[in-house]
Amino acid sequence: MILVNGVATASLPIPDRGLAYGDGIFRTFALRDGRVCAWRRQFAKLAADARALGIKCPEEALLRADVGEVTHGATDGAVKIVVTRGSGARGYAYSPGQPATRIVSASELPQHPRHWTKQGVAVHLCSLRLARQPALAGVKHLNRLENVLARAEWSDPEIAEGLLQDSAGNVIGGTMTNLFLVTRDGLLTPDLGHSGVAGVTRERVIESARRNGIACRVAAITLSELFAASEVILVNSLIGAWCIRQLGAAAWEQGSMTATVRRWLEEDDD
């Protein structure tokens, strides 16, 4: 089921700026046991991303009602919210405060092999390098061609994810996941001030670590630092946490931190 501005439909007016320019933002999150996971944080991130682009974010109550409607009767699923700057005349200029378009839909949770969770995943090192754009970094906007091109670099279904560096060689994350290294000094996650998406699950892990007395540093990370980590953990709202088992010639045993992160995500779901 898809709702556009609260109305059930399968289509969007062509002049919408979401289509014309990728002028919008989105969120994907899980419904588990009939409960929307981390809704408060998902909405807060949507509102922050809207603010970053000067898009008028729809009210929380409207979006929450839409989510309730598209997930009605379901136990588990993936929910997606897209908010675009709405329809406009030809050209890049827009009227400040023009009404946004909200699109809310639900689908099945993606299915992945069970051993990915139990033993970790194989990851491809992408040759595409992310551009550095501080004005858009961190925001989950609809300009995702870099992710599309990176994802097209492999077709082996046993490879779960692709690892992305920026043009300066910093490790940024996966095509659809954020990343944590386990080091002697605690957790380390890439600074996303120039590239990448600062996801809600990343934020939850950072906060849980701090709450549990585990140091968690946000910094630029080189590939050498990644290879030196005792555990590399990928996270997002739908998969939870996977550790990397293999990346090129490097291999890791499943460590204990991935399970800890997974427990944090199960315990604190808002």
Next chain:
Amino acid sequence: MILVNGVATASLPIPDRGLAYGDGIFRTFALRDGRVCAWRRQFAKLAADARALGIKCPEEALLRADVGEVTHGATDGAVKIVVTRGSGARGYAYSPGQPATRIVSASELPQHPRHWTKQGVAVHLCSLRLARQPALAGVKHLNRLENVLARAEWSDPEIAEGLLQDSAGNVIGGTMTNLFLVTRDGLLTPDLGHSGVAGVTRERVIESARRNGIACRVAAITLSELFAASEVILVNSLIGAWCIRQLGAAAWEQGSMTATVRRWLEEDDD
């Protein structure tokens, strides 16, 4: 009038990847005196951009027929073609060779003050810097948030365009135009190997210059070089050519080259 895959409609299926990820390309060009301007080049550029993203480009005859239909009976207008990678399941992965979506529409030609053509235009120097992404540079794709943010930097209707530099400080062009400097050695236009859109009108000017025995160099350009130019010319398919009259504290008199470029564009329309 809007045609989606040849059928008159006002809307697009929500799962289209053009909306989800900006996973597509577009062209905008003019109809003048009942004739589509530079069709052969417009299609060649669309096909090249599709190839760059691995999108299956619709056949020329189909697109040409759509353009004929949306412009039927009209004398002048702006035509837009969008080609997306089509609909897909959730996630960045796509099936190679999946059928693209083609969207063809026509609208009125934009109206600009007559003195912009006669005396040149005032231009804003954008503070946003374009990211450097060689995998996407030159391609007119649907990931245009940088252009949207840059265009939002000014609202004065007397300012015709914004000038963009990349993160390394190179001059790239306008938010919707390509750029030529007139120097002692002939014409100079920015290298677009890392940022920007290599438009059809830019290509036509480069070729016309060479055909007319005027040197035209493609190179990295600094802001100092731009300020030292005797004439700065902005071009695109809808406006033709404007010279810059004012950029910050700098001012230029209308030189003779802008008129020459305009004549080239009128003479050679394919």
